[in-house]
Amino acid sequence: MDTANQLVSVGTFQVLKLPLGFIRVLEWLFAIFAFATCGGYSGQLRVSVDCMEKASSNLNIGIDFGYPFRLHQVSFEAPMCEATRKERVFLNGDYSSSAEFFVTIAVFSFLYSLVATVVYIFFLNKYRENNQRPLIDFVVTVVFSFMWLVSSSAWAKALSDVKVATDPDEVQLLIPACKDPTNKCSSVHGPRWSGLNTSVVFGFLNFVLWAGNIWFVFKETSWHKGGSRLAANVPDKQAGTFDQQPYNQGSFDKSGSYNTQGSFDQPSEYSQVGGPTSYSNQM
Numbered sequence: 439m440d441t442a443n444q445l446v447s448v449g450t451f452q453v454l455k456l457p458l459g460f461i462r463v464l465e466w467l468f469a470i471f472a473f474a475t476c477g478g479y480s481g482q483l484r485v486s487v488d489c490m491e492k493a494s495s496n497l498n499i500g501i502d503f504g505y506p507f508r509l510h511q512v513s514f515e516a517p518m519c520e521a522t523r524k525e526r527v528f529l530n531g532d533y534s535s536s537a538e539f540f541v542t543i544a545v546f547s548f549l550y551s552l553v554a555t556v557v558y559i560f561f562l563n564k565y566r567e568n569n570q571r572p573l574i575d576f577v578v579t580v581v582f583s584f585m586w587l588v589s590s591s592a593w594a595k596a597l598s599d600v601k602v603a604t605d606p607d608e609v610q611l612l613i614p615a616c617k618d619p620t621n622k623c624s625s626v627h628g629p630r631w632s633g634l635n636t637s638v639v640f641g642f643l644n645f646v647l648w649a650g651n652i653w654f655v656f657k658e659t660s661w662h663k664g665g666s667r668l669a670a671n672v673p674d675k676q677a678g679t680f681d682q683q684p685y686n687q688g689s690f691d692k693s694g695s696y697n698t699q700g701s702f703d704q705p706s707e708y709s710q711v712g713g714p715t716s717y718s719n720q721m
Contacts, residue, residue, distance in 0.1 A: 458558065462554050463555060464647055466552055468643055469545075472644055476505060477544075481502070481631075482502050482629060483627065484498060484626035485499050485609055486498060486625075487613060488621060488624075490519065493522065494523075496516070500514070501609065503529070506533075506538050507537050507600055509603050510530060510531060512528065516613045518614065527612050530603055533599060540641060544641075550582070557571075572658040572660070590641030593637070606625030
Protein backbone atom coordinates (compact mmCIF):
# COMPACT_ATOMS: atom_id res chain seq x y z
CA MET A 439 0.00 0.00 0.00
CA ASP A 440 2.86 2.39 0.75
CA THR A 441 4.36 1.85 -2.69
CA ALA A 442 1.00 2.42 -4.34
CA ASN A 443 0.45 5.60 -2.35
CA GLN A 444 3.89 6.89 -3.32
CA LEU A 445 3.18 6.24 -6.99
CA VAL A 446 -0.15 8.01 -6.76
CA SER A 447 1.44 10.99 -5.04
CA VAL A 448 4.20 11.22 -7.64
CA GLY A 449 1.88 10.79 -10.61
CA THR A 450 0.48 13.75 -12.51
CA PHE A 451 -3.08 12.58 -13.07
CA GLN A 452 -4.10 16.04 -14.23
CA VAL A 453 -2.75 15.10 -17.65
CA LEU A 454 -5.73 12.77 -18.06
CA LYS A 455 -7.94 15.86 -18.19
CA LEU A 456 -5.97 17.13 -21.18
CA PRO A 457 -6.67 15.85 -24.71
CA LEU A 458 -3.18 14.32 -24.86
CA GLY A 459 -3.81 11.94 -21.96
CA PHE A 460 -7.57 11.52 -22.28
CA ILE A 461 -7.40 10.37 -25.91
CA ARG A 462 -4.63 7.89 -25.02
CA VAL A 463 -6.97 6.29 -22.48
CA LEU A 464 -9.72 6.07 -25.11
CA GLU A 465 -7.27 4.49 -27.55
CA TRP A 466 -6.38 1.91 -24.92
CA LEU A 467 -10.04 1.02 -24.29
CA PHE A 468 -11.09 0.96 -27.94
CA ALA A 469 -8.13 -1.26 -28.84
CA ILE A 470 -9.35 -3.80 -26.29
CA PHE A 471 -12.82 -3.78 -27.82
CA ALA A 472 -11.41 -4.13 -31.33
CA PHE A 473 -9.28 -7.24 -30.80
CA ALA A 474 -11.74 -8.80 -28.34
CA THR A 475 -14.69 -8.64 -30.73
CA CYS A 476 -12.65 -9.96 -33.65
CA GLY A 477 -10.24 -12.39 -32.02
CA GLY A 478 -12.84 -13.91 -29.73
CA TYR A 479 -15.46 -14.59 -32.38
CA SER A 480 -16.93 -18.02 -33.07
CA GLY A 481 -19.97 -18.62 -35.24
CA GLN A 482 -22.14 -21.46 -36.41
CA LEU A 483 -24.49 -22.13 -39.27
CA ARG A 484 -26.84 -25.05 -39.82
CA VAL A 485 -28.19 -26.65 -42.96
CA SER A 486 -30.44 -29.63 -43.58
CA VAL A 487 -30.26 -32.31 -46.24
CA ASP A 488 -33.53 -34.19 -46.79
CA CYS A 489 -32.71 -37.19 -48.95
CA MET A 490 -35.21 -39.13 -50.98
CA GLU A 491 -34.21 -42.08 -48.82
CA LYS A 492 -35.27 -40.76 -45.44
CA ALA A 493 -32.84 -43.00 -43.59
CA SER A 494 -29.91 -41.09 -45.12
CA SER A 495 -31.25 -37.61 -44.31
CA ASN A 496 -29.63 -35.22 -41.90
CA LEU A 497 -31.83 -32.31 -41.04
CA ASN A 498 -29.43 -30.57 -38.66
CA ILE A 499 -25.86 -30.25 -39.91
CA GLY A 500 -23.87 -27.86 -37.73
CA ILE A 501 -20.84 -26.04 -39.13
CA ASP A 502 -18.63 -24.18 -36.65
CA PHE A 503 -16.01 -21.60 -37.62
CA GLY A 504 -14.21 -18.68 -36.00
CA TYR A 505 -11.07 -16.60 -35.79
CA PRO A 506 -8.70 -16.58 -37.72
CA PHE A 507 -11.22 -17.56 -40.42
CA ARG A 508 -9.25 -20.21 -42.30
CA LEU A 509 -12.46 -21.49 -43.80
CA HIS A 510 -10.72 -23.90 -46.15
CA GLN A 511 -9.80 -25.89 -43.03
CA VAL A 512 -13.39 -25.98 -41.73
CA SER A 513 -15.14 -29.22 -42.63
CA PHE A 514 -18.37 -31.04 -41.87
CA GLU A 515 -19.94 -34.36 -42.76
CA ALA A 516 -22.84 -34.36 -45.19
CA PRO A 517 -24.96 -37.35 -46.28
CA MET A 518 -24.49 -38.67 -49.79
CA CYS A 519 -28.11 -39.88 -49.87
CA GLU A 520 -26.83 -43.32 -50.85
CA ALA A 521 -27.58 -45.75 -48.08
CA THR A 522 -25.86 -44.33 -45.00
CA ARG A 523 -22.69 -43.09 -46.63
CA LYS A 524 -21.31 -39.68 -45.70
CA GLU A 525 -18.63 -37.46 -47.12
CA ARG A 526 -16.53 -34.64 -45.69
CA VAL A 527 -17.07 -31.23 -47.21
CA PHE A 528 -14.79 -28.18 -46.76
CA LEU A 529 -15.72 -24.52 -46.91
CA ASN A 530 -14.00 -22.13 -49.29
CA GLY A 531 -11.65 -19.25 -48.54
CA ASP A 532 -8.81 -18.18 -46.27
CA TYR A 533 -9.22 -14.77 -44.65
CA SER A 534 -6.73 -15.20 -41.84
CA SER A 535 -4.24 -12.62 -43.11
CA SER A 536 -6.65 -9.68 -42.84
CA ALA A 537 -8.09 -10.86 -39.51
CA GLU A 538 -4.69 -11.48 -37.92
CA PHE A 539 -3.34 -8.19 -39.22
CA PHE A 540 -6.27 -6.35 -37.68
CA VAL A 541 -5.87 -8.08 -34.32
CA THR A 542 -2.10 -7.53 -34.34
CA ILE A 543 -2.51 -3.79 -34.84
CA ALA A 544 -5.10 -3.72 -32.07
CA VAL A 545 -2.83 -5.56 -29.62
CA PHE A 546 0.19 -3.34 -30.31
CA SER A 547 -2.00 -0.24 -30.08
CA PHE A 548 -3.25 -1.43 -26.72
CA LEU A 549 0.30 -1.95 -25.44
CA TYR A 550 1.65 1.35 -26.74
CA SER A 551 -1.33 3.33 -25.41
CA LEU A 552 -0.85 1.74 -22.01
CA VAL A 553 2.87 2.58 -21.92
CA ALA A 554 2.28 6.11 -23.19
CA THR A 555 -0.39 6.74 -20.55
CA VAL A 556 1.96 5.57 -17.79
CA VAL A 557 4.70 7.87 -19.12
CA TYR A 558 2.33 10.84 -19.24
CA ILE A 559 1.20 10.26 -15.66
CA PHE A 560 4.47 9.46 -13.89
CA PHE A 561 7.22 10.82 -16.17
CA LEU A 562 5.65 13.83 -17.88
CA ASN A 563 8.50 16.19 -16.92
CA LYS A 564 11.15 13.84 -18.29
CA TYR A 565 9.01 13.32 -21.38
CA ARG A 566 9.01 17.05 -22.09
CA GLU A 567 12.66 17.66 -21.15
CA ASN A 568 13.96 15.46 -23.95
CA ASN A 569 12.99 16.60 -27.44
CA GLN A 570 13.48 13.11 -28.87
CA ARG A 571 10.69 11.50 -26.85
CA PRO A 572 7.85 13.72 -28.14
CA LEU A 573 9.18 13.27 -31.68
CA ILE A 574 9.16 9.48 -31.31
CA ASP A 575 5.66 9.66 -29.84
CA PHE A 576 4.54 11.78 -32.78
CA VAL A 577 5.99 9.42 -35.41
CA VAL A 578 4.49 6.35 -33.72
CA THR A 579 1.08 8.05 -33.54
CA VAL A 580 1.18 8.84 -37.27
CA VAL A 581 2.19 5.25 -38.11
CA PHE A 582 -0.56 3.73 -35.98
CA SER A 583 -3.12 6.06 -37.54
CA PHE A 584 -2.18 4.82 -40.99
CA MET A 585 -2.07 1.19 -39.88
CA TRP A 586 -5.52 1.43 -38.32
CA LEU A 587 -6.95 2.77 -41.56
CA VAL A 588 -5.32 0.02 -43.63
CA SER A 589 -6.14 -2.85 -41.26
CA SER A 590 -9.74 -1.74 -40.73
CA SER A 591 -10.35 -1.40 -44.46
CA ALA A 592 -8.79 -4.79 -45.16
CA TRP A 593 -10.76 -6.45 -42.37
CA ALA A 594 -14.03 -4.87 -43.54
CA LYS A 595 -13.47 -6.32 -47.03
CA ALA A 596 -12.51 -9.72 -45.61
CA LEU A 597 -15.58 -9.76 -43.37
CA SER A 598 -17.87 -9.23 -46.35
CA ASP A 599 -16.19 -12.21 -48.06
CA VAL A 600 -16.56 -14.33 -44.92
CA LYS A 601 -20.28 -13.55 -44.86
CA VAL A 602 -20.63 -14.75 -48.43
CA ALA A 603 -18.56 -17.89 -47.88
CA THR A 604 -20.59 -18.89 -44.80
CA ASP A 605 -23.99 -18.06 -46.20
CA PRO A 606 -26.12 -21.23 -45.80
CA ASP A 607 -27.36 -20.93 -49.38
CA GLU A 608 -23.76 -20.90 -50.63
CA VAL A 609 -22.76 -23.80 -48.39
CA GLN A 610 -25.55 -25.95 -49.83
CA LEU A 611 -23.92 -25.64 -53.23
CA LEU A 612 -20.83 -27.40 -51.83
CA ILE A 613 -22.80 -30.51 -50.85
CA PRO A 614 -22.98 -33.01 -53.75
CA ALA A 615 -26.30 -34.45 -52.58
CA CYS A 616 -27.92 -31.03 -52.89
CA LYS A 617 -27.18 -30.97 -56.61
CA ASP A 618 -29.65 -33.81 -57.09
CA PRO A 619 -33.13 -32.32 -57.57
CA THR A 620 -34.71 -35.33 -55.86
CA ASN A 621 -33.10 -34.24 -52.56
CA LYS A 622 -34.17 -31.16 -50.67
CA CYS A 623 -31.61 -28.91 -48.97
CA SER A 624 -32.41 -25.87 -46.88
CA SER A 625 -30.82 -23.57 -44.31
CA VAL A 626 -31.74 -23.85 -40.65
CA HIS A 627 -30.05 -20.65 -39.46
CA GLY A 628 -27.07 -18.52 -40.35
CA PRO A 629 -24.26 -17.05 -38.27
CA ARG A 630 -24.68 -13.94 -36.14
CA TRP A 631 -22.52 -11.07 -37.30
CA SER A 632 -23.11 -8.44 -34.63
CA GLY A 633 -19.75 -9.07 -32.93
CA LEU A 634 -17.71 -8.86 -36.13
CA ASN A 635 -19.63 -5.81 -37.35
CA THR A 636 -18.79 -4.16 -34.05
CA SER A 637 -15.10 -4.96 -34.52
CA VAL A 638 -15.08 -3.09 -37.84
CA VAL A 639 -16.75 -0.08 -36.20
CA PHE A 640 -14.18 -0.08 -33.41
CA GLY A 641 -11.42 -0.32 -36.00
CA PHE A 642 -12.45 2.87 -37.75
CA LEU A 643 -13.11 4.58 -34.40
CA ASN A 644 -9.53 3.78 -33.44
CA PHE A 645 -8.35 5.36 -36.67
CA VAL A 646 -10.31 8.54 -35.84
CA LEU A 647 -8.85 8.64 -32.33
CA TRP A 648 -5.25 8.13 -33.44
CA ALA A 649 -5.56 10.58 -36.32
CA GLY A 650 -7.13 13.19 -34.04
CA ASN A 651 -4.39 12.75 -31.46
CA ILE A 652 -1.68 13.59 -34.00
CA TRP A 653 -2.21 17.32 -33.44
CA PHE A 654 -2.00 17.13 -29.65
CA VAL A 655 1.17 15.04 -29.78
CA PHE A 656 2.65 17.38 -32.38
CA LYS A 657 2.16 20.31 -29.98
CA GLU A 658 4.62 18.63 -27.60
CA THR A 659 7.38 18.39 -30.22
CA SER A 660 10.19 20.87 -30.79
CA TRP A 661 8.86 21.47 -34.32
CA HIS A 662 5.71 23.11 -33.01
CA LYS A 663 7.45 24.94 -30.16
CA GLY A 664 10.15 26.27 -32.49
CA GLY A 665 7.53 27.47 -34.96
CA SER A 666 5.62 29.21 -32.16
CA ARG A 667 8.74 31.05 -30.98
CA LEU A 668 9.54 32.09 -34.55
CA ALA A 669 6.02 33.40 -35.08
CA ALA A 670 6.24 35.36 -31.81
CA ASN A 671 9.52 37.03 -32.86
CA VAL A 672 8.23 38.23 -36.23
CA PRO A 673 6.06 41.11 -34.88
CA ASP A 674 8.96 42.33 -32.72
CA LYS A 675 11.27 42.45 -35.72
CA GLN A 676 8.70 44.26 -37.80
CA ALA A 677 8.15 46.83 -35.03
CA GLY A 678 11.88 47.51 -34.87
CA THR A 679 12.19 47.82 -38.64
CA PHE A 680 9.54 50.46 -39.04
CA ASP A 681 10.77 52.95 -36.43
CA GLN A 682 9.84 56.45 -37.63
CA GLN A 683 12.73 58.82 -38.30
CA PRO A 684 12.34 62.64 -37.81
CA TYR A 685 11.56 64.65 -40.91
CA ASN A 686 14.82 66.48 -41.72
CA GLN A 687 14.11 68.03 -45.08
CA GLY A 688 13.38 71.35 -43.48
CA SER A 689 13.31 72.75 -39.97
CA PHE A 690 12.67 76.10 -38.39
CA ASP A 691 15.01 77.43 -35.75
CA LYS A 692 13.82 79.49 -32.84
CA SER A 693 14.69 82.82 -34.47
CA GLY A 694 12.22 82.12 -37.23
CA SER A 695 14.74 81.50 -40.00
CA TYR A 696 14.22 78.53 -42.27
CA ASN A 697 17.11 76.17 -42.88
CA THR A 698 16.91 73.89 -45.86
CA GLN A 699 18.92 70.70 -45.89
CA GLY A 700 21.13 70.40 -48.89
CA SER A 701 21.29 74.20 -49.68
CA PHE A 702 23.66 75.40 -52.37
CA ASP A 703 26.87 77.08 -51.07
CA GLN A 704 27.07 79.96 -53.57
CA PRO A 705 28.77 83.25 -52.61
CA SER A 706 26.46 86.24 -52.26
CA GLU A 707 27.51 89.45 -53.92
CA TYR A 708 25.07 91.49 -51.94
CA SER A 709 25.29 91.75 -48.16
CA GLN A 710 23.58 94.19 -45.89
CA VAL A 711 25.77 95.28 -42.98
CA GLY A 712 23.12 97.27 -41.22
CA GLY A 713 23.52 100.78 -42.66
CA PRO A 714 23.47 102.56 -46.02
CA THR A 715 26.16 101.56 -48.42
CA SER A 716 28.91 104.16 -48.91
CA TYR A 717 30.63 104.50 -52.20
CA SER A 718 34.18 105.86 -52.41
CA ASN A 719 35.18 108.26 -55.11
CA GLN A 720 31.58 109.25 -55.49
CA MET A 721 32.41 112.20 -57.39
